[in-house]
Amino acid sequence: MAYIPLSPADIEEMLRRIGVEKIDDLFGCLPEEIRWEGPLELPPPLTEPELVRYFEGLSAKNTYQQYASFLGAGAYQHFIPAVVDYLSSRGEFLTPYTPYQPEVSQGTLQIIFEYQTLICQLTGLDIANASLYEGATAAAEAVLMAERIKPRPRILVARSLHPQYRQVINTYIRNLQLELEEVAFDAESGRIDLDDLKKKISEDVAAFVFQSPNFFGAVEEPAEAVSLVHAKGGLAVAVIAEAVSLGLLPPPGSYGADIACGEGQSFGLPLSFGGPYLGFMACREEFLRQLPGRIAGQTKDAEGRTGYVLTLSTREQHIRREKATSNICTNQAWCALRAAIFLETLGPQGLREMAYQNLQKANYGLERLTSIPGVRRRFVGPIFNEFVVRLEKPVAEIGNKLIKSGLIAGYPLEKDYPELKDCLLVCITETHSKEIIDRLVQAVEEVFS
Amino acid sequence: MAYIPLSPADIEEMLRRIGVEKIDDLFGCLPEEIRWEGPLELPPPLTEPELVRYFEGLSAKNTYQQYASFLGAGAYQHFIPAVVDYLSSRGEFLTPYTPYQPEVSQGTLQIIFEYQTLICQLTGLDIANASLYEGATAAAEAVLMAERIKPRPRILVARSLHPQYRQVINTYIRNLQLELEEVAFDAESGRIDLDDLKKKISEDVAAFVFQSPNFFGAVEEPAEAVSLVHAKGGLAVAVIAEAVSLGLLPPPGSYGADIACGEGQSFGLPLSFGGPYLGFMACREEFLRQLPGRIAGQTKDAEGRTGYVLTLSTREQHIRREKATSNICTNQAWCALRAAIFLETLGPQGLREMAYQNLQKANYGLERLTSIPGVRRRFVGPIFNEFVVRLEKPVAEIGNKLIKSGLIAGYPLEKDYPELKDCLLVCITETHSKEIIDRLVQAVEEVFS
Amino acid sequence: MSRREPLVFEISGPGKKAFSLPPLDVPENRELLGSIQPREEIPGFPEISEPEVVRHFTRLSQTNFCVDTSFYPLGSCTMKYNPKVNEKVASLPGFLLSHPQAPVDLVQGNLELIKKLEELLCVVTGMSHFTLLPAAGAHGELTGMMIIRAALTRRGNPRKIVLIPDSAHGTNPSSAHICGYQVREIKSNEAGTIDLKDLERMMTEEVAALMVTNPNTLGIFEKDIHRVAEIVHDRGGLLYMDGANMNALIGKFRPGDHGVDVLHLNLHKTFATPHGGGGPGAGPVGVTSELEPFLPIPVIKREAGKLVLDENRPLSIGRVRSFYGNFLVVVKALAYILTLGAEGLKEVAEIAVLNANYIRKSLEGVYHLKYTSPSLHECVFSDKRQREKGVQNIDIAKRLIDYGLHPPTMSFPLIVHGALMIEPTETESKAELDAFIDAMLRIAREAEENPELLKKAPHRAYVRRLDETAAARNPVLRWKG
Amino acid sequence: MSRREPLVFEISGPGKKAFSLPPLDVPENRELLGSIQPREEIPGFPEISEPEVVRHFTRLSQTNFCVDTSFYPLGSCTMKYNPKVNEKVASLPGFLLSHPQAPVDLVQGNLELIKKLEELLCVVTGMSHFTLLPAAGAHGELTGMMIIRAALTRRGNPRKIVLIPDSAHGTNPSSAHICGYQVREIKSNEAGTIDLKDLERMMTEEVAALMVTNPNTLGIFEKDIHRVAEIVHDRGGLLYMDGANMNALIGKFRPGDHGVDVLHLNLHKTFATPHGGGGPGAGPVGVTSELEPFLPIPVIKREAGKLVLDENRPLSIGRVRSFYGNFLVVVKALAYILTLGAEGLKEVAEIAVLNANYIRKSLEGVYHLKYTSPSLHECVFSDKRQREKGVQNIDIAKRLIDYGLHPPTMSFPLIVHGALMIEPTETESKAELDAFIDAMLRIAREAEENPELLKKAPHRAYVRRLDETAAARNPVLRWKG
Numbered sequence A, B: 001m002a003y004i005p006l007s008p009a010d011i012e013e014m015l016r017r018i019g020v021e022k023i024d025d026l027f028g029c030l031p032e033e034i035r036w037e038g039p040l041e042l043p044p045p046l047t048e049p050e051l052v053r054y055f056e057g058l059s060a061k062n063t064y065q066q067y068a069s070f071l072g073a074g075a076y077q078h079f080i081p082a083v084v085d086y087l088s089s090r091g092e093f094l095t096p097y098t099p100y101q102p103e104v105s106q107g108t109l110q111i112i113f114e115y116q117t118l119i120c121q122l123t124g125l126d127i128a129n130a131s132l133y134e135g136a137t138a139a140a141e142a143v144l145m146a147e148r149i150k151p152r153p154r155i156l157v158a159r160s161l162h163p164q165y166r167q168v169i170n171t172y173i174r175n176l177q178l179e180l181e182e183v184a185f186d187a188e189s190g191r192i193d194l195d196d197l198k199k200k201i202s203e204d205v206a207a208f209v210f211q212s213p214n215f216f217g218a219v220e221e222p223a224e225a226v227s228l229v230h231a232k233g234g235l236a237v238a239v240i241a242e243a244v245s246l247g248l249l250p251p252p253g254s255y256g257a258d259i260a261c262g263e264g265q266s267f268g269l270p271l272s273f274g275g276p277y278l279g280f281m282a283c284r285e286e287f288l289r290q291l292p293g294r295i296a297g298q299t300k301d302a303e304g305r306t307g308y309v310l311t312l313s314t315r316e317q318h319i320r321r322e323k324a325t326s327n328i329c330t331n332q333a334w335c336a337l338r339a340a341i342f343l344e345t346l347g348p349q350g351l352r353e354m355a356y357q358n359l360q361k362a363n364y365g366l367e368r369l370t371s372i373p374g375v376r377r378r379f380v381g382p383i384f385n386e387f388v389v390r391l392e393k394p395v396a397e398i399g400n401k402l403i404k405s406g407l408i409a410g411y412p413l414e415k416d417y418p419e420l421k422d423c424l425l426v427c428i429t430e431t432h433s434k435e436i437i438d439r440l441v442q443a444v445e446e447v448f449s
Numbered sequence C, D: 001m002s003r004r005e006p007l008v009f010e011i012s013g014p015g016k017k018a019f020s021l022p023p024l025d026v027p028e029n030r031e032l033l034g035s036i037q038p039r040e041e042i043p044g045f046p047e048i049s050e051p052e053v054v055r056h057f058t059r060l061s062q063t064n065f066c067v068d069t070s071f072y073p074l075g076s077c078t079m080k081y082n083p084k085v086n087e088k089v090a091s092l093p094g095f096l097l098s099h100p101q102a103p104v105d106l107v108q109g110n111l112e113l114i115k116k117l118e119e120l121l122c123v124v125t126g127m128s129h130f131t132l133l134p135a136a137g138a139h140g141e142l143t144g145m146m147i148i149r150a151a152l153t154r155r156g157n158p159r160k161i162v163l164i165p166d167s168a169h170g171t172n173p174s175s176a177h178i179c180g181y182q183v184r185e186i187k188s189n190e191a192g193t194i195d196l197k198d199l200e201r202m203m204t205e206e207v208a209a210l211m212v213t214n215p216n217t218l219g220i221f222e223k224d225i226h227r228v229a230e231i232v233h234d235r236g237g238l239l240y241m242d243g244a245n246m247n248a249l250i251g252k253f254r255p256g257d258h259g260v261d262v263l264h265l266n267l268h269k270t271f272a273t274p275h276g277g278g279g280p281g282a283g284p285v286g287v288t289s290e291l292e293p294f295l296p297i298p299v300i301k302r303e304a305g306k307l308v309l310d311e312n313r314p315l316s317i318g319r320v321r322s323f324y325g326n327f328l329v330v331v332k333a334l335a336y337i338l339t340l341g342a343e344g345l346k347e348v349a350e351i352a353v354l355n356a357n358y359i360r361k362s363l364e365g366v367y368h369l370k371y372t373s374p375s376l377h378e379c380v381f382s383d384k385r386q387r388e389k390g391v392q393n394i395d396i397a398k399r400l401i402d403y404g405l406h407p408p409t410m411s412f413p414l415i416v417h418g419a420l421m422i423e424p425t426e427t428e429s430k431a432e433l434d435a436f437i438d439a440m441l442r443i444a445r446e447a448e449e450n451p452e453l454l455k456k457a458p459h460r461a462y463v464r465r466l467d468e469t470a471a472a473r474n475p476v477l478r479w480k481g
């Protein structure tokens, strides 16, 4: 077998050294009664050419990539510079594990350190961890973290937080005697409904979790909401589902967020049907001991030279076991590596320009689309690269017609927001040319005429 | 500009150190009259996303890859294991140059040494060089080499040698007072016409160059021809255009070839519209000083440990200038690397199995095709993975009809062999499934019915 | 004198850049953000050129040991060879470019692929259903324990306690805790396995589940697994198995046939997906048919000839992450299983166990082996003998680096003081094993003759020994310029 | 103690394998080869598993210095950064999978691409036509000299002699020789350029051509190129320019405008295609319109709205290689030009010259500079001062390795004894240049204080200094087991 580097002669010699006759003797510790004797009912093994053909077949069964798509809703199509693939595919990055042995893992560790710094710079917060699974679990971890810092029984989440994130938070906390409550969005702007927040915030709220740009693409101005939360001694958790927005919009640190977390997929990770993605988390320095996940830190070696290690592991499961700040062990290090390569390649100008083009193009698309009779803007106020339109014909019907023209117009909101059942969430990024936006506009026009 | 790592401040500082005011001052040595002042009339620069789109467009303008193709004729479609791409794309292999400094190039050098050994093992000859440009120039170099060893005025080449190789040999020798003569192929077997060879061989022949399997796919049994050449004191040069055949057919060393050379594309190089490919050359030890191109050799370092260096460079242009064995400098090292990875991955069993499947499948196709009325086998005798069929309808017409069914049936021989104007050269390798062969057969059947 | 790669922030220079976008092709509007001030700069964010990006990361990469370059016997982590063709098939455009919110009709290939792996994992483990959603082993544990809690709640009482052997990996108690349970440790017996008497005693009506790792982290098979299951089930509890060590058992033992109610696997261990410097992995969870209703959403099911996502599952624990799991990891694991087939997978277990026993036999007598029960895929030595000379497991580990070898695991099992947990996996050649054995034997001699050499190791790495205590005492967790 | 990677033949073990094909799917026939005995084995051919293949090559790769990891100022080789997106576009399936014998209708994309680069190279150089067939610089020289010979033959007399400056690269005389010419050397003058008087004297009616490199291998511009062309042309000869050093001139000087009849470029130098450890490259040849009929076949031309291959060219020198050149190299070079555009290319020359002069200025006075004419893209120092202490250029070079730097070129120009030919290229940062300068200055001090240190260098490489003399004396050119 191609992956086993022992010749029959090697095996013989090894068995002799061990002092048994055959390999099966080494499994003597498995009582016969419970040993699986038959062959597993698996398909016959595939050789490499067959394997490639099989997966090419599956890949071709997906037809999504043949469409011009305006889907966002938590996963964003951005350009990925060639160096990201080139560098991240190196065996030295793909095939080591967690850098438990720092002396032979300086590459991984220095990159985590750089990544942490980049996340701090982007979020405007003091410290960051090495990665979490993805955006939704990062939000759930933030809630657990907030509750450790402020042991209070209630958690508020904005209804404009990504629906799947809300569900995951709910899954995580439902066994922990915590209560989850939604804060409504303002019917006109789609932003946090401050009145509702005022009503619900109290001294038994550990944290208020909100997203900006929110699930509707609306850019929040969260300073006031954050003040309300702080006034009651709770923590403000800002979720960023579209990380490219950090290149242009005010960072969570600037409006007082205590914890910022979210999804880093936009930083150099292909859509990949939803994973692997990159959960990130940053917070104020004082919460360091409650931060979940790995953290790299700087230190010196025996000759006084700078080096990097995993640190503060007394927070972690392998030391603290049930008292750890999280159960996370394997994280998304390779995705963080890709993010670091992506961000260092784009630099501040490139990231800003990317964010700026998202802003411009999405607004261009919004304006064009809403100039069509039958298509109306659902919320007022600034958006980043997503927006909600209300359609005067059934969303499903429109969607089906557009699919026939090779277009996926957006994400229908009905499933998650029955109150927005006539609404579509449209995403436009720098990867959409004017031509393709115009094509969408024209196709929608046709459907409505 | 993305590829220039100097900031404006860096440039300022450097100019100051140099003691000039502006970069232009450094070009003072170019007389003004001859300086190009205007901008070059090039298209405006493309950003990376635009560049990728542009080349995707060109790539998509090629439609060849949408066809089931039975083209060979000097370039062969074989399976390439994933490790070949994975390993050869490492920067450490792609971005160094010729290993002039052995202490920082042991990887490249050891691999060349392994490659040379593999080529010797495959050809059954004593020594091999590090690579030449491709098959045709390798054949031309072999002729020049033979002439240096045996300074005689005539060169014989088999008419069944790849037509382009014959043309290149002709280009190379026409300025050198050498005379090129063709040896006919046997009209029945397509192999070397021994009678013709007997007629033409003489003591003023430096070398006889032949190919096996020859351009018609026929496997030669060259021992007798080689004896004839040797009897007159000339050298026998065996050309291998389809290197995978070496996994199954008798090696050139076994039938007395003095020099074996040819095209290594089959060893892990994609078709790539004809290049970069891999010229290889091996010969008997006594001809070492006349071998063209780089050679790696084993030696010791100052501590007595084994290491590798480029050696015998007194044969080469950078030392010997006009007296060098060849003008070659840059060669095809990276292609030789890929061949080494390919061969070490396949191993003797894998290579033999690949060759064996080529043999079996091509013969299956031959038998099936020639069972169609109107399609006849042109030559008798064993073939490897190519064969010639004679068609009772015009080749071009058949070809055009098959193309409409998504098939490229083979290479029409008329252009190179007017005497075979009704003939088609068909190639079948391990990459052709029975299903696709049957599809060809069926399509041809339809055309003839 | 060897040059050290600076931080990217130290290479940065104003005005350098590595990337540009095409010019904006829509009419520009400068008033889109209303009262929001776009950020003017990102203080400290690095500006470098593309050649610098490439050198920076290439140079850094070379300072890592990894499976592609080095024997990496990190116990419990199954650092086996990661097949390259799996990377290739996982980069096919149909997978890479597909959006997780795409209409299901347009991503049937993806759904078929996920479904296929779910089914094959059932065959391999004997479990009745699988979810591939969890992002890693620990996430699988959490998911699995949530399922147990949901099932017990449905039965009427979620109960309070989870039993976990003292040899277990730290994620086990941590996951149980996040799931709202108190953790009680079961002591291992002299054979290094669960003490049945102790279990009988502790397995009360308060206990929701036992989390057992099999083979356990000593590499020893819990041969009484059947009886263990009986005890747990008799008292109304459920049996969770941490399958991180399935590499020892694949094709030899199917947990689902022997009373395991919930099982997680680590695709990044047993199924050869690369570890990526710490992740991503995937921690699929298998359950009995009784527990199927509690699986997290979405569940993929077949409906009218096509695959759809079922989210309407009232008993489900809910959603445990966004979208459909670490999909590309799933692709690679499926490729692995399809390549190996039944015989190949069995051979994996056999050679993994052979290699571990070869090492054990070769080092036994020189290094102390606290538990002498038969080893499966790994063996756990300790530094007990060397400690007499003041040499600890960490010194041995760091000295191995000088020999070009990655150290074993040392942080657990906690029941072996000064542990050296060695898992060679099946993808190591005899030559690699011999080099490791040889180095370990030399180091044992060095510990006798020159303990200082070890305590100062490594001597030949990119850095000398790093001060982890100082790092934790004065945390410097980001560059500040 | 650092482990050394054995030869693959030493890892081999009977029965190990890394690859299988699908089972044969056609009826097997065991009698296909007639009287030919298929070979039973390939003696010594290695048998290893896939993990061993990957480790073997990955480990070996790490022992190389390369542009991706190291400053690589190998003079005359233009070791610039190789953009990664160019690798990506060159791997598009339409390029990789297309067969060179495909009907032209099905490969119009390829032909358009080749044609495009031919046209852009004309713009860049001022030549009137280009062929992209030659596989490397030397192959381009040969092709170019054949064109000259064919043209002169057509004029009535191919002539006998080719003049080449003594500073030229070795391929120049070698290529002229293979083309059937005798070579005469022109001595350089004190400025390091062609002595016009000497040229006037030697440029007889016997002389077919002068091969000039500009800037020459000293990095000095042949500023009298115009006058040189006049002299050559007046006597009925043709002017060949070796454009290997075009990196200094691009956007600043177009050879075609100034009397150059034939020019070759090195795509693997000026146009940033990777050197691949020695190749492949590409050596396109540009000619004046007068010489166009002599270009090698095939020539791509437009006919009835599509591109076709013209092979029916009676005056052509014929075919110089199979198929259409090193096509994938052509793809990468085109990508480079399209990315840079006119401004970018000019900037390349400017920064390349800036970097070289920065180094020159920083080392002048410490290392001897035989020719003090202004430098363009490279500067050629010598070991003259250090030789007083017995230190030669090779010792300096090997010591640079200890500092993590690739040595400069030493094998030529032959007119500088003990040459150190330094070409930094435009893709090096100031920090890299400073590190090199710093190392060179230190080495100069070391040469004074501790010459033995240099003579024994390198001290910190994968191997110590290798014995090249022994290698040539007792050639071991293959493994024999």
Ligand SMILES: Cc1ncc(COP(=O)(O)O)c(C=O)c1O
Pocket (backbone or CB within 6 Å): A328, A329, A330, C076, C077, C136, C137, C138, C139, C169, C171, C172, C213, C217, C242, C244, C245, C266, C281, C282, C283
């Ligand atoms: C026995 C055992 N269980 C669980 C885990 C946790 O798995 P993961 O790191 O994928 O979360 C590990 C990981 O090392 C382990 O070894």
Ligand SMILES: Cc1ncc(COP(=O)(O)O)c(C=O)c1O
Pocket (backbone or CB within 6 Å): B328, B329, B330, D076, D077, D136, D137, D138, D139, D169, D171, D172, D213, D217, D242, D244, D245, D266, D281, D282, D283
């Ligand atoms: C000045 C000069 N001319 C010609 C050549 C030959 O080019 P190639 O190596 O591509 O054949 C070189 C290569 O180093 C060179 O430096």
